[in-house]
Amino acid sequence: MATLSDVARRAGVSPATASRVINGSSKPVTDELRERVLAAVAELQYVPNAHAQLLARSHRSAVGVIVHDVSDPYFAEITRGLQRVATDQGRLLMICNSYRDPDRELEYVELLRGHQVAALILAGSGYHDDAFTRQLNEKLAAYEATGGRVAVIGRHEHSGDAVMPDNRAGGYLAGRELCDLGHRAIGVVAGPRILTTTTDRLAGLRQALAEGGHDLPERRIRYAEFDRDGGAEATARLLDADPELTAIVALNDSMAIGALATLRARSLAVPQRVSVVGFDDMPIARDVTPALTTVRLPLVDMGVRAMSLVLGAEAPAPRVEVLPAELVRRDTAGPVPRSTRDTAGAAPRPRRGDDAS
Amino acid sequence: MATLSDVARRAGVSPATASRVINGSSKPVTDELRERVLAAVAELQYVPNAHAQLLARSHRSAVGVIVHDVSDPYFAEITRGLQRVATDQGRLLMICNSYRDPDRELEYVELLRGHQVAALILAGSGYHDDAFTRQLNEKLAAYEATGGRVAVIGRHEHSGDAVMPDNRAGGYLAGRELCDLGHRAIGVVAGPRILTTTTDRLAGLRQALAEGGHDLPERRIRYAEFDRDGGAEATARLLDADPELTAIVALNDSMAIGALATLRARSLAVPQRVSVVGFDDMPIARDVTPALTTVRLPLVDMGVRAMSLVLGAEAPAPRVEVLPAELVRRDTAGPVPRSTRDTAGAAPRPRRGDDAS
DNA sequence: TCCCTGCGGGAAAGGGCTTTCTCTGCGGTA
DNA sequence: TACCGCAGAGAAAGCCCTTTCCCGCAGGGA
Incomplete structure (x- = not known):
């Protein structure tokens, strides 16, 4: 894979300049250099390494979602709502299927934390299982302690933002x-x-x-x-x-x-x-x-609300939105x-x- | 977020040792140190930064999948097949919905390349659109040139491994x-x-x-x-x-x-x-x-085959598997x-x- | 003429992890 | 006793970017 320094070398500029051109930095770059960089990018079919980028900018942007199964229409609809808001805000969604396996659900919380997601949405039903609930809440608390946002859809034993179908x-x-x-x-x-x-x-x-x-x-x-x-x-x-x-x-x-x-x-x-x-x-x-x-x-709306909660301003107290059934x-x-x-x-x-x- | 060096410091060891313990490296570590590291991990609720890991190991493991829409049952079934094989091999799947938008499809190829996926599976129908097909093939060729594996499901004008429903x-x-x-x-x-x-x-x-x-x-x-x-x-x-x-x-x-x-x-x-x-x-x-x-x-099977092609040994010539309709x-x-x-x-x-x- | 300012560019410092290389100290052999 | 080898630990070199900091230079004001 071509790297940024390959591009820079080929364009005869420093990596810094190449980076600035590629990311449309606010720092001005002369048209001449800009064009040389762009040409090099095209010739080398350069694509930035997403992991390196994510590591370099401390910017957390993606949002993690844990559902039971996206291909189940119930979750497909919710996901549609989540996706809509996420796309509007230029966020990438990482969607994980737990297939109603509590252990897998816990694993995914870790995985998503590891992927530095800006927020986490749990969209499956809650479980009547105290041991699991405690573990989950511990993990979520650890995540929230480092600035992560969490919202749940239709689950009770978590004190935080929630969207609840009635x-x-x-x-x-x-x-x-x-x-x-x-x-x-x-x-x-x-x-x-x-x-x-x-x-x-x-x-x-x-x-x-x-x-x-x-x-x-x-x-x-x-x-x-x-x-x-x-x-x-x-x-x-x-x-x-x-x-x-x-x-x-x-x-x-x-x-x-x-x-x-x-x-x-x-x-x-x-x-x-x-x-x-x-x-x-x-x-x-x-x-x-x-x-x-x-x-x-209102499945789609549930998704929309949950994503809005999690991407919007942080509230002093947990917000719970109850959506009516009909x-x-x-x-x-x-x-x-x-x-x-x-x-x-x-x-x-x-x-x-x-x-x- | 706690980092590896936080863990190392707390355990009184070097980051190298901590890393070895956490990843179960083949290099031996005394039980005493091992336990100290594990304790530190638990206390700090440490989760490794996935991006840093992915950057450090040159190991490519995830597989990218582009479908029209996972929540469409057709693709849901195919995805189930893809997922099954991927899970068996401990691979993470990154699934992207193109919603039948060719431009989005091209973007996703780049995105997934940027995410260093080990392989790419295009699971949607092909398009009768020469300009698009040419662009797509260019991008795929660039990806393959750097060791990426590609398989398509359905007829695309792409010369490579393919699974074709009849x-x-x-x-x-x-x-x-x-x-x-x-x-x-x-x-x-x-x-x-x-x-x-x-x-x-x-x-x-x-x-x-x-x-x-x-x-x-x-x-x-x-x-x-x-x-x-x-x-x-x-x-x-x-x-x-x-x-x-x-x-x-x-x-x-x-x-x-x-x-x-x-x-x-x-x-x-x-x-x-x-x-x-x-x-x-x-x-x-x-x-x-x-x-x-x-x-x-045989939708599920189509997914299974495609993933197997892409994760299996590389073939000298493109393989095309035609699956019968009934x-x-x-x-x-x-x-x-x-x-x-x-x-x-x-x-x-x-x-x-x-x-x- | 001198100094200051501002612009365009590069050097370099991370970001968090893995892994090679290096070092220390111990047991075993000649 | 001297030497070798090896186990176990750490130091440090990346992996590929972004971004701050710094530098040189040109132009403008005094």
Whole structure:
């Protein structure tokens, strides 16, 4: 690889001058020398060594992001928001997938610290795991002590800037909707119970059912991976245990799609026989058939907010932005079937689809 | 940030010794010193400066990847394959999204070169754009001249290692299937015509139709963005121009999903009234309703191969691995409707779904 | 004529780490 | 006892840039 001194030598100038030309330094350089340098750069196809640059300027510019999996639509949307703000400010993003492995998450914090990122954003759910949480907080504290900025998206046990989707309220909306439609036998297809996202959504759901006079026994909850296959499998187990269920809440849309697959495989009509409500409103939710009724989270906006927090002015006290959840009524949730309908009659509600053309 | 010399000072040793302990150098260090260093590292929460390390060792380890968009399922799958091999070999991946912007693609080549990546993988489609291709090849040549390894996925006019999905054969399979089902009025929802992926798939399709005795006039092709909305919109235009179409080939699955949305919005039954064939077999293809008939590409494997090429031994001559396409029959392609069926009678074929449970 | 100023350029000091080279001191052999 | 060899530790030379500091020179004011 050609180096700066190669360029300088070829142009017949000092490395200092070459550097100034290449970086558009404020220090003036005569046009003649400038051109010689530029010519040398072109001839040698010179590209500055990024590591040397980063080492030489103490400038920290890149931002580190840790997500569970960028290719999961939930995180893809959040990342889109993060990216938008970062790009606007000329920041490079280093994105790491933890694949929901706490150890890997800790490793990535170190890795990103080592890469001298200016800020760190943790975009995955929190874990109910005290040992892990303590370790993580130690590492984050060490990072913050050296001037690093940290923001978390949807995680509780870290006292710092945070963007929180209102998972609990979202769970409540889903539960409330099904209660209003007259459902009582409601099953839940849940993500890993160690995730705070799961438990928060569940808590809201439970509250809504309680207000409707129902409870949510553990046997009507199945925990599985937060993805399509997890949802399909959990739904199968749920139906095996309790064939009379009239509604299923999936704690994210991927799981909901798995649930729909299982229901289709078993020829249980949605929503006539079983209603389904998802969570997140991923883009694909409107394209499955029937279109998925779900709880929308402003995913892109969550990313935007988190990145803005972390790149903006430092605040004296931790800021917590709670972003609201919203019920999106499409076609997978309907009134409880007649045969199983109980006294709490449910007036049919208008549905809406939102397809293109 | 604590530095190596801070650690050394605290442990009462030289930086050299500290470095050796931390990196598990082959040079022996007494247990006593080793422990002192380790203790200092823990107390100071020391993390080595990655840039300084990368600068000091001439060792290149990371691998750069340029894709159109990781959150697009097509690239997400490929990336999964790339990642798998990279992780096995302890390599870090730097993934960049070009968002199909040629200029950005060129910039990223420079950026990654600057970051001293050991290899570069271009995972997007090639472009029909001579000026761009020339520039790209210049940059890649400069990179290769300094020992960098390069592999491309898809057809690029780059003479070097390559992994090629057999897009043409895939297009042929789609066309052949529809011909066999008796369709003649076939519309195509295509991606940007500047992409070689688009033109290759189209070429195969055209060949199949020609063999079936039909042609594929330009008016039955609509070019749009390679995503869901592009597919929805192109389908709408196609139907407006030619309401008699009995089949639509979408050149990727995202577009196919958009096509299904438009057809649903217009109450055109799939596959009874209009058949649809997609391309790629993204994971979601089996979960839409009806499940999507599509052409499968071994996406993960493509990533695995590309990374293996680039991390394996250097070959004297460029290696080109062509990976086959395969038709996956699900539920969106059926026989041409009776009313429009012509002489080339089509025997109904068995369909298969492949849902879970 | 002399001094000061300001401009354009180079020398050199880091920045944090790795690694080669060098040095010291010890045990073993002749 | 003298010498050799080697283990273990440190000194120092890079790796490739950026940026401060300094220097020489030309022009302007006194």
